[in-house]
Amino acid sequence: MALRFKLAVSLVTLAFAGAAVAQSPAGKPERIRGEIVSVSGDMLKVHRHSGDTVTIEVKNSVSVNAVKPIQLADIKPGSYVGTAAMTGADGKLTAREVLVFPDAARGMGEGHYAWDFGTNSTMTNANVDSVVQGTSGRDLKLSYKGGNNVVTVPANVPVVTLIPATRADLTAGKAVFVVATPEANDRYDGHVIVVEKDGVVPPM
Incomplete structure (x- = not known):
């Protein structure tokens, strides 16, 4: 039950960081993607894919999760998914990850x-x-409150699910996806961390 609760809390924060964070004004949560440079106490330094290095405070309350790969065939009618996709010139959606x-x-x-x-x-x-x-792959017909769409998932697109991780998994060189709020002195307040585990990099 505790694990289910921790994952649920983590995903609530991920959801909160969804629609509102495409372009984040000051004080709004941001999505940070990169590699861990160092860990010192509650401070995590991450070199972002954008080129800069940021410092993120990781309080004890921060959820740490990882992902594990599953098969595209594991997605069935009734599954609940989140998929990042690119919109083609024809308006069709092609998944980058699921x-x-x-x-x-x-x-x-x-x-x-x-x-x-x-x-x-x-x-x-x-x-x-x-x-x-x-x-071009499997077509997922998706429905959500207020609409529906179809996303094509090519065979080479990563398909993952969340698994629990711990602070011990936060080591230099690991890839991370972090939701964090910018604060003073170029620091961030971390909310959710998804860390590379067993060589599986967070694709979101």
């Missing part, structure tokens, strides 16, 4: 909104209505 949520997190961050994987990138957190084999 996260299959644990049942405890069903409904978290539900909707379709802008994401920060680049121009025309989106995130859809939704229920899977059907899975159909298409010419």
